Amino acid sequence: MNYYSKEITNLINELRRLPGIGGKSAQRLAFHIINMPEEHVEHLAKSLISARKNIRYCKICCTLTDEEVCPICSSDRRDHSTIMVVEHTKDLAAYEKTGQYNGLYHVLQGSLVPSLGKGPDDIRFKELEDRVRDGLVKEVILATNSSLDGEATAMYITKKLKPYNLKLSRIASGVPIGGELEYIDEVTLSRALDGRIEL
Amino acid sequence: MNYYSKEITNLINELRRLPGIGGKSAQRLAFHIINMPEEHVEHLAKSLISARKNIRYCKICCTLTDEEVCPICSSDRRDHSTIMVVEHTKDLAAYEKTGQYNGLYHVLQGSLVPSLGKGPDDIRFKELEDRVRDGLVKEVILATNSSLDGEATAMYITKKLKPYNLKLSRIASGVPIGGELEYIDEVTLSRALDGRIEL
Numbered sequence: 001m002n003y004y005s006k007e008i009t010n011l012i013n014e015l016r017r018l019p020g021i022g023g024k025s026a027q028r029l030a031f032h033i034i035n036m037p038e039e040h041v042e043h044l045a046k047s048l049i050s051a052r053k054n055i056r057y058c059k060i061c062c063t064l065t066d067e068e069v070c071p072i073c074s075s076d077r078r079d080h081s082t083i084m085v086v087e088h089t090k091d092l093a094a095y096e097k098t099g100q101y102n103g104l105y106h107v108l109q110g111s112l113v114p115s116l117g118k119g120p121d122d123i124r125f126k127e128l129e130d131r132v133r134d135g136l137v138k139e140v141i142l143a144t145n146s147s148l149d150g151e152a153t154a155m156y157i158t159k160k161l162k163p164y165n166l167k168l169s170r171i172a173s174g175v176p177i178g179g180e181l182e183y184i185d186e187v188t189l190s191r192a193l194d195g196r197i198e199l
Numbered sequence: 200m201n202y203y204s205k206e207i208t209n210l211i212n213e214l215r216r217l218p219g220i221g222g223k224s225a226q227r228l229a230f231h232i233i234n235m236p237e238e239h240v241e242h243l244a245k246s247l248i249s250a251r252k253n254i255r256y257c258k259i260c261c262t263l264t265d266e267e268v269c270p271i272c273s274s275d276r277r278d279h280s281t282i283m284v285v286e287h288t289k290d291l292a293a294y295e296k297t298g299q300y301n302g303l304y305h306v307l308q309g310s311l312v313p314s315l316g317k318g319p320d321d322i323r324f325k326e327l328e329d330r331v332r333d334g335l336v337k338e339v340i341l342a343t344n345s346s347l348d349g350e351a352t353a354m355y356i357t358k359k360l361k362p363y364n365l366k367l368s369r370i371a372s373g374v375p376i377g378g379e380l381e382y383i384d385e386v387t388l389s390r391a392l393d394g395r396i397e398l
Contacts, residue, residue, distance in 0.1 A: 051206045
């Protein structure tokens with residue numbers, strides 16, 4: 001590749017390492033960046049470094065945040081007796097966008113992956129059990145993904161938290177709103193049937 | 200958006216400004232960056248700033264480069280009597296990848312866009328005319344895009360360079376290799392017919 005100068009080639013290679021950025025996208029991004037005002041590029045570069053440097057896990061719910069305790073855990077407007085367990089911070093964000101949930105979260109930062117030997121010590125489960133043991137929690141809602149790993153994680157947590165005196169629930173599986181039945185896989189359809197609600 | 204901490208929100212917003220990066224991609228990239236080793240993030244940030252700072256236009260062909268004269272223009276293995284005119288540095292790269300061209304380039308850094316009032320002074324045409332006037336050039340190959348603007352640019356350059364005593368050519372339009380006729384638009388099909396080659 002000597003048709004691009006060293007600086008451009010270097011930048012394209014750096015961008016290609018990012019997830020979802022192939023050769024063509026990396027090239028387009030590189031040329032866009034080269035044509036951006038210099039102060040915008042500096043600003044972008046600073047945001048990268050600053051986000052990486054200042055991010056840590058919330059002491060309570062283990063979400064990614066830049067404070068010791070995240071804004072949700074430290075809010076007194078939220079219902080502190082309910083915890084929704086999710087795999088990642090982006091899942092928390094997905095539920096926050098609905099505006100329909102007012103409890104707290106617990107972010108596992110992953111899921112059990114039995115096929116890769118990823119077990120309970122590789123996710124933030126111990127921290128969840130500590131919160132439950134405190135006795136203030138009345139309900140734990142399991143909102144891990146409906147994938148094989150997510151289901152295994154939900155089953156594991158159910159088994160572990162059963163001994164504590166609290167309500168345990170799992171978010172519903174079924175046909176997504178707007179989904180057309182003919183395009184939906186059989187497992188989802190069976191789940192939707194099993195979970196039918198009387199009208 | 201108070202469900203992400205300030206640092207993450209800030210990073211996502213910065214990434215969303217880049218071309219082809221929507222909300223979901225920006226989020227995925229941000230979480231990837233937060234989980235990267237700190238020195239990788241610093242390296243990426245430095246590449247951005249360094250590429251932006253050190254890039255300039257080649258004094259001869261106007262391509263983006265980090266030297267005064269780009270590697271192609273300063274090579275004595277290339278045929279300095281032929282110039283291929285392209286719109287952007289990435290078009291130059293596309294032709295270099297073929298390995299089939301051994302002349303020099305001229306990068307216009309854009310095309311005429313009559314509909315937006317973008318005229319000859321907005322592209323690097325004057326620099327091309329200066330090179331032609333020197334008299335060393337024997338052939339100019341017009342390889343602007345086959346879009347409306349690219350064609351207009353090629354026509355304009357043809358008119359302007361006609362008075363100079365040189366060979367002027369336009370790259371062929373036609374059916375791309377591997378293209379199936381039924382999916383190709385009529386204009387391309389007509390062009391392919393007009394440009395048919397006797398066997």
